[in-house]
Amino acid sequence: xxxxxxxxxxxxxxxxxxxxxxxxxxxxxxxxxxxxxxxxxxxxxxxxxxxxxxxxxxxxxxxxxxxxxxxxxxxxxxxxxxxxxxxxxxxxxxxxxxxxxxxxxxxxxxxxxxxxxxxxxxxxxxxxxxxxxxxxxxxxxxxxxxxxxxxxxxxxxxxxxxxxxxxxxxxxxxxxxxxxxxxxxxxxxxxxxxxxxxxxxxxxxxxxxxxxxxxxxxxxxxxxxxxxxxxxxxxxxxxxxxxxxxxxxxxxxxxxxxxxxxxxxxxxxxxxxxxxxxxxxxxxxxxxxxxxxxxxxxxxxxxxxxxxxxxxxxxxxxxxxxxxxxxxxxxxxxxxxxxxxxxxxxxxxxxxxxxxxxxxxxxxxxxxxxxxxxxxxxxxxxxxxxxxxxxxxxxxxxxxxxxxxxxxxxxxxxxxxxxxxxxxxxxxxxxxxxxxxxxxxxxxxxxxxxxxxxxxxxxxxxxxxxxxxxxxxxxxxxxxxxxxxxxxxxxxxxxxxxxxxxxxxxxxxxxxxxxxxxxxxxxxxxxxxxxxxxxxxxxxxxxxxxxxxxxxxxxxxxxxxxxxxxxxxxxxxxxxxxxxxxxxxxxxxxxxxxxxxxxxxxxxxxxxxxxxxxxxxxxxxxxxxxxxxxxxxxxx
Amino acid sequence: xxxxxxxxxxxxxxxxxxxxxxxxxxxxxxxxxxxxxxxxxxxxxxxxxxxxxxxxxxxxxxxxxxxxxxxxxxxxxxxxxxxxxxxxxxxxxxxxxxxxxxxxxxxxxxxxxxxxxxxxxxxxxxxxxxxxxxxxxxxxxxxxxxxxxxxxxxxxxxxxxxxxxxx
Numbered sequence: 001x002x003x004x005x006x007x008x009x010x011x012x013x014x015x016x017x018x019x020x021x022x023x024x025x026x027x028x029x030x031x032x033x034x035x036x037x038x039x040x041x042x043x044x045x046x047x048x049x050x051x052x053x054x055x056x057x058x059x060x061x062x063x064x065x066x067x068x069x070x071x072x073x074x075x076x077x078x079x080x081x082x083x084x085x086x087x088x089x090x091x092x093x094x095x096x097x098x099x100x101x102x103x104x105x106x107x108x109x110x111x112x113x114x115x116x117x118x119x120x121x122x123x124x125x126x127x128x129x130x131x132x133x134x135x136x137x138x139x140x141x142x143x144x145x146x147x148x149x150x151x152x153x154x155x156x157x158x159x160x161x162x163x164x165x166x167x168x169x170x171x172x173x174x175x176x177x178x179x180x181x182x183x184x185x186x187x188x189x190x191x192x193x194x195x196x197x198x199x200x201x202x203x204x205x206x207x208x209x210x211x212x213x214x215x216x217x218x219x220x221x222x223x224x225x226x227x228x229x230x231x232x233x234x235x236x237x238x239x240x241x242x243x244x245x246x247x248x249x250x251x252x253x254x255x256x257x258x259x260x261x262x263x264x265x266x267x268x269x270x271x272x273x274x275x276x277x278x279x280x281x282x283x284x285x286x287x288x289x290x291x292x293x294x295x296x297x298x299x300x301x302x303x304x305x306x307x308x309x310x311x312x313x314x315x316x317x318x319x320x321x322x323x324x325x326x327x328x329x330x331x332x333x334x335x336x337x338x339x340x341x342x343x344x345x346x347x348x349x350x351x352x353x354x355x356x357x358x359x360x361x362x363x364x365x366x367x368x369x370x371x372x373x374x375x376x377x378x379x380x381x382x383x384x385x386x387x388x389x390x391x392x393x394x395x396x397x398x399x400x401x402x403x404x405x406x407x408x409x410x411x412x413x414x415x416x417x418x419x420x421x422x423x424x425x426x427x428x429x430x431x432x433x434x435x436x437x438x439x440x441x442x443x444x445x446x447x448x449x450x451x452x453x454x455x456x457x458x459x460x461x462x463x464x465x466x467x468x469x470x471x472x473x474x475x476x477x478x479x480x481x482x483x484x485x486x487x488x489x490x491x492x493x494x495x496x497x498x499x500x501x502x503x504x505x506x507x508x509x510x511x512x513x514x515x516x517x518x519x520x521x522x523x524x525x526x527x528x529x530x531x532x533x534x535x536x537x538x539x540x541x542x543x544x545x546x547x548x549x550x551x552x553x554x555x556x557x558x559x560x561x562x563x564x565x566x567x568x569x570x571x572x573x574x575x576x577x578x579x580x581x582x583x584x585x586x587x588x589x590x591x592x593x594x595x596x597x598x599x600x601x602x603x604x605x606x607x608x609x610x611x612x613x614x615x616x617x618x619x620x621x622x623x624x625x626x627x628x629x630x631x632x633x634x635x636x
Numbered sequence: 637x638x639x640x641x642x643x644x645x646x647x648x649x650x651x652x653x654x655x656x657x658x659x660x661x662x663x664x665x666x667x668x669x670x671x672x673x674x675x676x677x678x679x680x681x682x683x684x685x686x687x688x689x690x691x692x693x694x695x696x697x698x699x700x701x702x703x704x705x706x707x708x709x710x711x712x713x714x715x716x717x718x719x720x721x722x723x724x725x726x727x728x729x730x731x732x733x734x735x736x737x738x739x740x741x742x743x744x745x746x747x748x749x750x751x752x753x754x755x756x757x758x759x760x761x762x763x764x765x766x767x768x769x770x771x772x773x774x775x776x777x778x779x780x781x782x783x784x785x786x787x788x789x790x791x792x793x794x795x796x797x798x799x800x801x802x803x
Contacts, residue, residue, distance in 0.1 A: 230765075234726040311708075313708035470729055
């Protein structure tokens, strides 16, 4: 650890501090100068792994190290999200990069005694490649990581998120140093422009433009806001970045403040993310203590400080004008644009609002990587994007890939395919604002333009995978239910229109739909898209329109045949007798209160008896037959 | 100040007062004050809302408007065990709706309600970010992953056992 703990008064102090942190990551980065025979054991301490008791693993490891008098040889440390949440809790051993999965506290003994003392890997904790059956020991060799390119997540799983020294050792705060002492504001904006960075929160607006507008609007006060109100259910990259690399957000906001001439920063974060708030608070405290935040940063004369504001559970507050209302202590209702926040934002002052992932990219880009960044991705979408891969997929987790990577690569190469060998049906990107991408479009390169073209959107990067057991009408209904819950009620199209959409969808899933409902859905959706006030309303019909476009036959099946092909809609569920199991006892027919069960002429196992069948039109779905079947041949 | 303060409530109001002073009675801090108040009282009954309105010198309707806008703020007393079933998309596609149904059946209440004895509150939430463990249920902040019908039983049995231990 660095011996420098006093406030850094100027650039020379900062350089000294950086030098003193030089060796901090030697073991983790396999430097030639790394001390031989020393180990670092990194335990994932993000919310996902903590939910599976990674704290207990940490404590046991510390105990074991002490019990074996290994304190000088072994350091137990925490780190941010590795991304491979499916296999969590994860423990990584440096310098050999051994990647242990699904670790339990009781495994701490094995790790210390076998791995550290005897030098033998603990085989039962290693990943087995399901394709080859072979054991993989190193993180970099896991198929999950092979196609990834980690920029926004560069520090997650590497550094201790609570340790400024480690952040500095991985090139942290070098971008701020350059911004403060070497670049003019226009140069910073040029570099951002060259990188091609677009907003990662949903809209995809070029970041340099947003900053340019705010910089050009003169005012005595300007605000820099970090939008950490990650409301898209199923997306958790912002949370992971805040938990795993909080200093990158603090540094990036300071850079933004300097560029647009703002001295006040606000992080608006979900109240449901206590750990992220805790890590951010620690980062802000340490940055202030070291003179990297607050008055006269590094002696440059630039003042900037950051406040944390809590959200209170409202999805619409992810929309920037609604967010600003909420920061002001009001109901989080959006305002019409223009004027944009860059002119009239928080307390009517020029304001920029950027998303967490956008900010996380900025220190990397401004550390002379703008060209490298723009060389990644497609012609119009540069850099990488973090996706939260979830749903019916083998490897649930956070993945960061170059923009333009296909869905197939993400689902099969990285995600390890669909759970339980089922068939891939669709993927939803962009959460409640996005659309469903059908299996037929699995080879479309995922970038901003392509996703919009096929009726979805990038959104914040939630990527929910669905298999043949998911009913697409029910999914559309689920998202509309969400939108209706979360609509702020200010504009009529969203407040009433979405409610009508939900009613129609509910009708269809209950077998009461009519064919003309499909036209109604489409017309109403288009009206809402054209007339709603904010991004939430304008994009809320996307799940309906995209499922109608790609899965119309599934809607028709619900309406015409009163059948849910995925068997998910309970009202349309039918009891069926599995005739290969039926023994022909006739118990079901006797118990059926409406005489819906009849004997067929097909022989049962005992050839003297005949198997039974249910008349779906008479069936009232009481379940009496299933309960009374002695061989469990009847199910929904 | 409206309504009488009971002896038991006095230290609670004192704590709230201190916080309101620390933010200089700034009305823009209303949401932070409400977070604090809910932390102290467990929920935000009308009396507390009126108190905050007076102290911040803003209309009660403003406070009420904000409280009812955000799903995090509760106006009813919560049960001793607050069961949150995640209905985020990742959990939903892995069947969390059925988990919720099971809780509703077993507790004989609907989501958003509290049992008559004040022991259980059943709620839904949208994504705790533990999508790798979907479907997820949280009970008083403790997370249960990969939930099945058996987990529902297990959770309620655990709560019951804890209840009996206390008695």
